[in-house]
Amino acid sequence: MKLSLSYKDPLQLSETLAELGQNTRITQLDLGEGTYSMSHAMSSGVSIAEIKASKTLLYEGWGTDWSVDFNWITPIKATTDPFGYCEGYEMRSNSIGGLNTINSAPGSSWGKYSEACSSTACMLDKAVLIDSLKACNAQTALENLTTKRGLDVDHFAALQLRKLAQSDMSKGIVNAAKYYDLITCCLEEGTVRHYKKSELKNLGLLSEIVSLSHSNDVMQSPMSLSDVCKYLDAGQASLYRICQEYFGIGIIEMMMQVRLEESRRALLRQKDHSQSHESTIREVAIRYGFKHAGRYARRYFTSFGELPSQTIQRS
Amino acid sequence: MRAKKAKEYVFSDLLGMEAYCKSHYAEYYSKSNFSCNVTQLTKGELLTSSICAPINDVHLELFKSNQTLLYEEDANQSSVAFCWINDPNRVSESNTIIGGHKMRELSIAGFNRLNKTGGNTWDIVGANTVLCCMSLKWDKLKGQIDKMNAYNAYARLEECIGIDSEAPSSSQLKGLFDRHFQHGVQCSQSFYDLAIATLEDSPESENLFTVRSDKTDLIEDLVKLLHEDRPGLPPLTIAQITQYLNSDSKSLRESCQASFDMSILQLIKSIRLEQVKKSYLNPHVPKGLRKFTMKQNALYYGFNKWSSFERLYFQTFSESPEESIDKAGAISVLVSDLLRQRK
Structure with a gap:
């Protein structure tokens, strides 16, 4: 199976990902409309997908119980800013991230990618991969896979992996076993980046911030900055510094953006057209922590360039 | 300077x-x-x-x-x-x-x-x-x-x-x-x-x-709502305001009193009165038309009785609606270059 799709709305990306078994929530961190496209291919034991977007997107909630989700990026244009982060691991042109999806609970992973690169995800069967690593006695690969977030791989295998994925996305996957071999090689040959203690702490904090922003309870009754500080046991300055560095906006602003995006998903999924638009918007606004529908509509307009009522009409 | x-x-x-x-x-x-x-x-x-x-x-x-x-x-x-x-x-x-x-x-x-x-x-x-x-x-x-x-x-x-x-x-x-x-x-x-x-x-x-808190948000939203020039502009009742702001009348009343030292209805009245005055001064409408629609404008902004409106208008602006319309268009800004003045 192979497919290439282009979209006008990042929500459509998450709909397609959901069809592929990834329940990912996507939030656009830049304002305005963009263009988005996705190619993917699937066969038994392997699933690959590449996403290009003209805006910076935050992905939350991927990872399944059966797979390890490897990620890499392909630069599209030169930039001095980082291309993106996979679970906080800064993704460079030679990085492979997402290793810790082997340990984490399904749906707890996140990533953020800028418009300067495309991002590719490659899902391999967890059990099959571990068995094959054990069978060829790849101790380093096993160690890296189970204890690291990401690796920088300059080995020839990484290049081959990228080429293979690229060609399979247009032609369809012929030989799934090749992916297992190439990934094994990458895991074995990759270099580990060394982090300072404080940097490791930041990576942990980042994941907590992303997960807190996406918690349904918190979306319904948004936390104030001082609540967030207490909950995460962190100072406001460090929260702002870390959010600015990794997401380019303030923490409260980021949490709001996630709520807005989720409310939009709810509006678009609105199936019941029996009640008036006005009361639907009110209900959705309140469900996502916006007490006043007017304020919600204004904020919504700033982010998406259309009013909630226009979104419902399109649904 | x-x-x-x-x-x-x-x-x-x-x-x-x-x-x-x-x-x-x-x-x-x-x-x-x-x-x-x-x-x-x-x-x-x-x-x-x-x-x-x-x-x-x-x-x-x-x-x-x-x-x-x-x-x-x-x-x-x-x-x-x-x-x-x-x-x-x-x-x-x-x-x-x-x-x-x-x-x-x-x-x-x-x-x-x-x-x-x-x-x-x-x-x-x-x-x-x-x-x-x-x-x-x-x-x-x-x-x-x-x-x-x-x-x-x-x-x-x-x-x-x-x-x-x-x-x-x-x-x-x-x-x-x-x-x-x-x-x-x-x-x-x-x-x-x-x-x-x-x-x-x-x-x-x-x-x-x-x-920033729910209280500060509420009062911001109230001020915004009262200024909104919605089509038809039906007079707002307290019940509509509380429903619109998803609040209760007691906390609204208290917030309004604390911030503006006046009741919500008084605040609405001040804002609406100013809106009428601005319509009298609108430079894009010919003076004759502004005079012709003078009473309708007051009605549009919720002032049903002309005579009491006229009285309130005069008390507030020290001029009558006709005087406002007549004065409009005259130079309303005086700009002076302070540095040049001193030289």
Whole structure:
């Protein structure tokens, strides 16, 4: 199976990902409309997908119980800013991230990618991969896979992996076993980046911030900055510094953006057209922590360039 | 007055002032839209004075009005305002509120106009209070915050509506502002540095920061709602307002009384009266037509009885509706170049 799709709305990306078994929530961190496209291919034991977007997107909630989700990026244009982060691991042109999806609970992973690169995800069967690593006695690969977030791989295998994925996305996957071999090689040959203690702490904090922003309870009754500080046991300055560095906006602003995006998903999924638009918007606004529908509509307009009522009409 | 380009703008009507503010802002922050609604809350003839002395990247203004004024404006993401009152002899007994923060001697507020939560902001400028306003460019300020690693300042910009600061940087900022209006300051950098330092260094005591809350949001939303010019403009009832704001009438009543020292209905009346007056001054409608629709305009804004409207109008503006229409179109702004005057 192979497919290439282009979209006008990042929500459509998450709909397609959901069809592929990834329940990912996507939030656009830049304002305005963009263009988005996705190619993917699937066969038994392997699933690959590449996403290009003209805006910076935050992905939350991927990872399944059966797979390890490897990620890499392909630069599209030169930039001095980082291309993106996979679970906080800064993704460079030679990085492979997402290793810790082997340990984490399904749906707890996140990533953020800028418009300067495309991002590719490659899902391999967890059990099959571990068995094959054990069978060829790849101790380093096993160690890296189970204890690291990401690796920088300059080995020839990484290049081959990228080429293979690229060609399979247009032609369809012929030989799934090749992916297992190439990934094994990458895991074995990759270099580990060394982090300072404080940097490791930041990576942990980042994941907590992303997960807190996406918690349904918190979306319904948004936390104030001082609540967030207490909950995460962190100072406001460090929260702002870390959010600015990794997401380019303030923490409260980021949490709001996630709520807005989720409310939009709810509006678009609105199936019941029996009640008036006005009361639907009110209900959705309140469900996502916006007490006043007017304020919600204004904020919504700033982010998406259309009013909630226009979104419902399109649904 | 030695500041370069210092000009005084004198207005006797608020429509002219709004239009002027709008174009002044658009000129200063290119590509950004800005609009505001101003309402006169006290009774009597109006005279305002704005002394503007902008330099590169910093807009500086001294504002004073003989009447108490209510401002309502949309939040924006291009400028950050820092305002304080200048009343060393405490003559004005100011009831000034900026961005929802009650202004006292040590207060600085207005920076929540940089509001990314889709809100709006409101101010009350007390009669005869000298208001000092400094407006910085957000892009530049943000860059500076990153460079200085001043993330407490960032947090406060996003979550506070005002501070009462005894920090030395705060009095230095006010001092620099005064010096600019006396002698002229060329370099904008110190304004940025001191603004950041004031936000960053002010002591962490709970009382000194007014934090954004449901209450402050509620009053912002109320002010916005009352200014909305919805089609048909049906008169708003308290029940509709509470439903619209998802609030209860008791907390609305208390919030309104605490902020404006008047009931919601009185506040609506003041705002609507000002809206009628602005329709009388509208330069895009021929004078004859404005006279012809004079009564309908009052009706449109919810004043059902002409005679009591006329009386209220006269009490508030010290002129009759006809006089307003006749006066409209006359020069409503007096601009003087202060530097040239002194020479």
